[in-house]
Amino acid sequence: xxxxxxxxxxxxxxxxxxxxxxxxxxxxxxxxxxxxxxxxxxxxxxxxxxxxxxxxxxxxxxxxxxxxxxxxxxxxxxxxxxxxxxxxxxxxxxxxxxxxxxxxxxxxxxxxxxxxxxxxxxxxxxxxxxxxxxxxxxxxxxxxxxxxxxxxxxxxxxxxxxxxxxxxxxxxxxxxxxxxxxxxxxxxxxxxxxxxxxxxxxxxxxxxxxxxxxxxxxxxxxxxxxxxxxxxxxxxxxxxxxxxxxxxxxxxxxxxxxxxxxxxxxxxxxxxxxxxxxxxxxxxxxxxxxxxx
Amino acid sequence: xxxxxxxxxxxxxxxxxxxxxxxxxxxxxxxxxxxxxxxxxxxxxxxxxxxxxxxxxxxxxxxxxxxxxxxxxxxxxxxxxxxxxxxxxxxxxxxxxxxxxxxxxxxxxxxxxxxxxxxxxxxxxxxxxxxxxxxxxxxxxxxxxxxxxxxxxxxxxxxxxxxxxxxxxxxxxxxxxxxxxxxxxxxxxxxxxxxxxxxxxxxxxxxxxxxxxxxxxxxxxxxxxxxxxxxxxxxxxxxxxxxxxxxxxxxxxxxxxxxxxxxxxxxxxxxxxxxxxxxxxxxxxxxxxxxxxxxxxxxxxxxxxxxxxxxxxxxxxxxxxxxxxxxxxxxxxxxxxxxxxxxxxxxxxxxxxxxxxxxxxxxxx
Amino acid sequence: xxxxxxxxxxxxxxxxxxxxxxxxxxxxxxxxxxxxxxxxxxxxxxxxxxxxxxxxxxxxxxxxxxxxxxxxxxxxxxxxxxxxxxxxxxxxxxxxxxxxxxxxxxxxxxxxxxxxxxxxxxxxxxxxxxxxxxxxxxxxxxxxxxxxxxxxxxxxxxxxxxxxxxxxxxxxxxxxxxxxxxxxxxxxxxxxxxxxxxxxxxxxxxxxxxxxxxxxxxxxxxxxxxxxxxxxxxxxxxxxxxxxxxxxxxxxxxxxxxxxxxxxxxxxxxxxxxxx
Numbered sequence: 001x002x003x004x005x006x007x008x009x010x011x012x013x014x015x016x017x018x019x020x021x022x023x024x025x026x027x028x029x030x031x032x033x034x035x036x037x038x039x040x041x042x043x044x045x046x047x048x049x050x051x052x053x054x055x056x057x058x059x060x061x062x063x064x065x066x067x068x069x070x071x072x073x074x075x076x077x078x079x080x081x082x083x084x085x086x087x088x089x090x091x092x093x094x095x096x097x098x099x100x101x102x103x104x105x106x107x108x109x110x111x112x113x114x115x116x117x118x119x120x121x122x123x124x125x126x127x128x129x130x131x132x133x134x135x136x137x138x139x140x141x142x143x144x145x146x147x148x149x150x151x152x153x154x155x156x157x158x159x160x161x162x163x164x165x166x167x168x169x170x171x172x173x174x175x176x177x178x179x180x181x182x183x184x185x186x187x188x189x190x191x192x193x194x195x196x197x198x199x200x201x202x203x204x205x206x207x208x209x210x211x212x213x214x215x216x217x218x219x220x221x222x223x224x225x226x227x228x229x230x231x232x233x234x235x236x237x238x239x240x241x242x243x244x245x246x247x248x249x250x251x252x253x254x255x256x257x258x259x260x261x262x263x264x265x266x267x268x269x270x271x272x273x274x275x276x277x278x279x280x281x282x283x284x285x286x287x288x289x290x291x292x293x
Numbered sequence: 294x295x296x297x298x299x300x301x302x303x304x305x306x307x308x309x310x311x312x313x314x315x316x317x318x319x320x321x322x323x324x325x326x327x328x329x330x331x332x333x334x335x336x337x338x339x340x341x342x343x344x345x346x347x348x349x350x351x352x353x354x355x356x357x358x359x360x361x362x363x364x365x366x367x368x369x370x371x372x373x374x375x376x377x378x379x380x381x382x383x384x385x386x387x388x389x390x391x392x393x394x395x396x397x398x399x400x401x402x403x404x405x406x407x408x409x410x411x412x413x414x415x416x417x418x419x420x421x422x423x424x425x426x427x428x429x430x431x432x433x434x435x436x437x438x439x440x441x442x443x444x445x446x447x448x449x450x451x452x453x454x455x456x457x458x459x460x461x462x463x464x465x466x467x468x469x470x471x472x473x474x475x476x477x478x479x480x481x482x483x484x485x486x487x488x489x490x491x492x493x494x495x496x497x498x499x500x501x502x503x504x505x506x507x508x509x510x511x512x513x514x515x516x517x518x519x520x521x522x523x524x525x526x527x528x529x530x531x532x533x534x535x536x537x538x539x540x541x542x543x544x545x546x547x548x549x550x551x552x553x554x555x556x557x558x559x560x561x562x563x564x565x566x567x568x569x570x571x572x573x574x575x576x577x578x579x580x581x582x583x584x585x586x587x588x589x590x591x592x593x594x595x596x597x598x599x600x601x602x603x604x605x606x607x608x609x610x611x612x613x614x615x616x617x618x619x620x621x622x623x624x625x626x627x628x629x630x631x632x633x634x635x636x637x638x639x640x641x642x643x644x645x646x647x648x649x650x651x652x653x654x655x656x657x658x
Numbered sequence: 659x660x661x662x663x664x665x666x667x668x669x670x671x672x673x674x675x676x677x678x679x680x681x682x683x684x685x686x687x688x689x690x691x692x693x694x695x696x697x698x699x700x701x702x703x704x705x706x707x708x709x710x711x712x713x714x715x716x717x718x719x720x721x722x723x724x725x726x727x728x729x730x731x732x733x734x735x736x737x738x739x740x741x742x743x744x745x746x747x748x749x750x751x752x753x754x755x756x757x758x759x760x761x762x763x764x765x766x767x768x769x770x771x772x773x774x775x776x777x778x779x780x781x782x783x784x785x786x787x788x789x790x791x792x793x794x795x796x797x798x799x800x801x802x803x804x805x806x807x808x809x810x811x812x813x814x815x816x817x818x819x820x821x822x823x824x825x826x827x828x829x830x831x832x833x834x835x836x837x838x839x840x841x842x843x844x845x846x847x848x849x850x851x852x853x854x855x856x857x858x859x860x861x862x863x864x865x866x867x868x869x870x871x872x873x874x875x876x877x878x879x880x881x882x883x884x885x886x887x888x889x890x891x892x893x894x895x896x897x898x899x900x901x902x903x904x905x906x907x908x909x910x911x912x913x914x915x916x917x918x919x920x921x922x923x924x925x926x927x928x929x930x931x932x933x934x
Binding site: 005006009010011012013014016017018019020021023024025026027028029031032035040042088091092094096098099100101102103104105106107108109111112113114115116117119120121122123124126128129131134135137138163215216219220222223226227231245246249250253254259262263266269270273277 | 665668669671672673675676677679680682683685686689698699700701702703743744745747748750751752754755763766767770771772773774775776777778779780781782783784785787800801802803804805808811835836837840861864865867868872882883884886887890897900901903904905907908911912914915916919920
Binding site for chain 3: 343345364365366370371372374375376378380381382391392394395396443
C-alpha cells in the first residue's frame, strides 16, 4: 500500500537527525558515564578504575575550587541575566519607531564569536589602560583590579556573560508579546500601578517560559565560562580563582591526557546541574501553587 | 464518471462512533447531497470516500471497484475543501495544474488542460494571480478547477459554499448546478444547509449522529419525511410540533381537534406528536379556527412569518392553549404584535409522529 | 504628559541600553585602529589619534587569515546547507507523524538540547579518534546531520505544524509523496524560518571555537576563531593587533545578523516570533 511508501519516505527524512542524535549525543553521553569508571589516555588501552576517579576528585583541591567557582558563577550570572532579559523585554516590547534598532543592538554582543568576544574584554578590562578603568578613573571612581584581584576577576567573567543575554532577551520578548493586550487594559481600569501590573499579570504569565529559560541558562552557564577562562583570565588569578569546571575538564582531558578523570568530573558537573534544575523546578512549582489569582 | 457506493461503512474513533453502518449508493452522474447537523458524520462520510480516513468496517466502491484499501490518489476522486486549500505561494495556474506537475504531464498538454478547466469555471483570466489577490468566490472557482483538471471518477465537495456571503452563495449554487449538468459528473456534496440540499441535489441523504435517516429526491424528503428529525430539519422555518393529548371529547393537538383519517383507526397505545408546516396553517383576522396571540412578526420580503401563541390572550385553561407555533402568511396579512388572530389547521396537512421513536405514522396528503 | 516628552520617556532608557550594549563593539573597532607600538593611553579615548589601519595588514601577515577564512568558508558551505536540509526534513517528518510519536520526538529533542556540550566533548573526541577523523573538518561538519542543534529541528517542526492541515490533505489527494510535499509546498511556505536557521547555523559554525580547538592540530586547517587565538598568543600585549583580528572575525557574523534581524526583531507580531 502506498501508505507504507509514505511512511518509508518519512523515515528517510528523519534518519539523518536520528542518526546524528544517536551518534553525537546519545552515544557520547553514555560513553562519558562509562569512561568515568576507567583510566584512559587514548594511547594505552583503558583500565578499569571503578570509583577511583571519583574518590580522587573528592580529594582534589583544584576540582573543589572549580566546582565552587562554577556554582558561584551560576548563582550570580543566571539571575542577573534573567532579570536583564526580562527588563529588556519589558522595555522594548512595544512597537515604537526605532525599536528594531534597539533590539538589534541588545542582541549584537551575543552574536560575536567567543574568541573575539573574549579578546575584546581582555582589553576592555585591562586594569592599567583598558577603556573601562580609564573611564572610571577619569570619573574619579575606583578602578577595580581586574585579572589580579580575586573578586574583581570573577566579577569580570560574570559581566562578560551578562552582556550576552541576547537569546534570553528574544525568548522573553516573544513571551511578553504573546500576552493579550486586553489583560493590561483590564487591570489599568482597575487602577493598578506598574508594579502591581507586573506582579499580577506580567510575571505570572511569563513564568513558565522564564522557568524553562532559567533551567536552560543554568545548564548553559556551567559551560559558558570556558572561553573566557581560557583566553581572558587563564584560570587565574592564582590559584585557580577563575578555573571553572569546563576548564578543569578540558585541562585534565586534553592537556594531561587523563580522559577518564575528565569524564568523571563531567559526570559530577551533570549531576550538579541536574540537581540545580530540579531545585528550580520545585521552587517554581511551589511558587505557582501559592499564587492565587 | 462512475458510481460511488458506501457499503456498511462504520467509522469509530475510540469510543465515539462517527458513522454507523452507512449504506448509500450514488448513481453515475448524480448530484447527491448529504445533509445533517454538526456531528452527524457527513464530513466523515466524505473523507471516507476520499480515502483521507480509514474505515473501521465496510467498503467503498467507485465504479464498482473496491477502493477501500486504496490511498486517495489511486481512487480517481477529486475533492473541494471547505477552505479551498489553495497553495498560497503558487499562482492560480500552478494551483490548478499541481497534480499534473506531480505526475509529470508534459508542459504543453498540462497548460492546455489547465486553461480548459479554468474556462469551465470562469477564472481563465486569472491564471497568473495569486490566491491572496482573489475574492472568496474566485478562490472557490480555482479550487473547483483544480478538481476538474484531474478528470476524476467522482467529485467530493465539503461544504464549498459555507465560507461565502449570502448573495454569492445563491449565485454559486446556480453555477455549480450548471457545471454539474454540463459535465454529467458524479458529485457527493456535503452541507449543513438544508436549503442548499433541497435546491441542488438530485437526491438528498439526511444523516443524524452517524445514521442515515432518509434518502430520496428533495421533494420526497420535504413532503414525505421518514421521521420527526427529517421533518424538523428540512424546511425553514421548522415544522411546528404539537404533542397529542387525550381530552374529554377526543384527541387534541394543542387546541386543534383531531379526526382519524378515513378508513384507518388511530394507532393505539402510543404517544403521538402532530406536525404541521408553517405554510399550511391558515391564519385570518376573524375567520374560522382557534384564537391566537401574535408575539413576533417577521417580515421577509414577500412573505411574513407570524410567531403565535395559541389561545386567546388571557389563556383559558384546559383548551390546549399557550403553545407556540410559527405560521407563514402572504403579503396581505400584517397584524400588530399583541393582536389576536385565528388559526385553522386544514385537513390533510398534518403529519403524525410516534412521540418516542420519531417515526412518521401518518403522512400529510 | 505631552507627546514629545512621552516619546522621550520611551526612547531614553531604550537608547541608553542600546548604547550600553553597542559600546563594547565600538571599542573593539576603535581599539583596532590604534597605532601599534605607541605607549598605552593614559586616558579614555573614543577614537585614537593618529588613526592607523596598519594593524589589519599586519595581522594578515602574522597569521594566515585569508587561509583560515577560506577554511571557515568551506566548513560553513558544507555545514549550513546540510543543516537546513536535515533540520527541515526532520521537522517536516515530525509534523506528519501522529501526535504521540511526534510528542516523543519533541521530548527527546528537548532533552538533547539540555545536554551540555562539555559533557560530550571527551567522548566525541574519542569516537572521532577511533574513526581516524581527527585533524580533519569532518567533526566540525558532523553536527549538521542533526541540524546543528535540536532547536532548529523544533523550529521547523513548529512552523510546519502551523500550516493548515487541509493543504496537506490536498497534497495527498494529488498523489504527492512526502518529499514532494516538502519540496513543493512546505518549504516555500516557511521561507523566513529557513533563512533564519541558515543564518543562525552560519553564525554557530563560523564562531565555533571549541570543536576546532579540540580536533584541529595542523595549522593549515585552522578556522578563523582558532587563527584569531593563535594571533593573540603571538603578541599578547599588542591589543590593537588582536582587536583587528577580532573585528575581521566578527564582521561577517554581524553582517549576517543585520540581514536576518528584520525577520525576528522587527516583524514581531502577537502571533509569536514566527509570525509573518
